[in-house]
Amino acid sequence: MPPDPAHWPRHGWVRLGKGWASRLCSPMAPAERAEAEDWCRAGRPLVIARGRPGDGMGELRLGLATPDKRRIGLHVAADAVVERLDPLPLTEAVESAPEAWRPMLADLARRAQELGAAASVYGSLAWQHRTGLRYVRPESDVDLLFAPHGRRQLDRLLELLVAVGDRTPRLDGEILLPDGAAVAWRELAGRPARLLVKGPAEVGLRDLPSVLALFDREEAA
Incomplete structure (x- = not known):
């Protein structure tokens, strides 16, 4: 898996591997982190979101949208990704x-x-x-x-x-x-x-x- 996600398209998808939470680049609220852990444990993917100015090389912004329209953002190192899918x-x-x-x-x-x-x-x-x-x-x-x-x-x-x-x-x-x-x-x-x-x-x-x-x-x- 390439370490730099600079060319990974927004609206593409990824799955995170075990231990991804140790690769967080920004902290998450405990409840949102627990929900994201359950989501990834079920094998569900996350969507690639737009980065932010100041993000470092090899960092990735991801989104989790729930069926009840809540949005959870994740900021992780790209080496937490185990699978990448195009839009x-x-x-x-x-x-x-x-x-x-x-x-x-x-x-x-x-x-x-x-x-x-x-x-x-x-x-x-x-x-x-x-x-x-x-x-x-x-x-x-x-x-x-x-x-x-x-x-x-x-x-x-x-x-x-x-x-x-x-x-x-x-x-x-x-x-x-x-x-x-x-x-x-x-x-x-x-x-x-x-x-x-x-x-x-x-x-x-x-x-x-x-x-x-x-x-x-x-x-x-």
């Missing part, structure tokens, strides 16, 4: 969605794949699929993650998402930028002058032309 493909997660949602999500997965921008999923549907516990409610959104390559692919993907995004289930989520940051697809589709961009360890505003230029340069490369 969950939507094609895999469809089987864990409510039956009424499955045709729409399967069609979206197929159409995104045809564009060359395969969809991943995070949030409640991903937690439900990864754990077998019940997270999805009738009012839940589906959080999607896309990594389009080039401006034309981005534009076609946004057209697709705008066309289907307000059906049932409602679609939310992010577009990964070529530099590894991410922006909400709904915000990018609205073409505002400035966008809220989430980097590996920071959140900030960027102007729209600079974000689109990343895709233009990627297409030209």
Whole structure:
């Protein structure tokens, strides 16, 4: 297992090995630590979260979301990880969605794949699929993650998402930028002058032309 998680993607997943609590980089409240220990003992995974400025090399921020919508954060050394999983493909997660949602999500997965921008999923549907516990409610959104390559692919993907995004289930989520940051697809589709961009360890505003230029340069490369 590589010691430095700098290139491990946010919304990816890990499982921690025995004794992980001895590798904590920040203290946890006793009750939350006990719950996290029970969670890991059951073999359930944790999601990779955004780092924080000042985190050291080889340190990892993780999240545990419970079915009752509580959030527990963990800050551990990466060598506590015994298994790492990429963000969950939507094609895999469809089987864990409510039956009424499955045709729409399967069609979206197929159409995104045809564009060359395969969809991943995070949030409640991903937690439900990864754990077998019940997270999805009738009012839940589906959080999607896309990594389009080039401006034309981005534009076609946004057209697709705008066309289907307000059906049932409602679609939310992010577009990964070529530099590894991410922006909400709904915000990018609205073409505002400035966008809220989430980097590996920071959140900030960027102007729209600079974000689109990343895709233009990627297409030209």
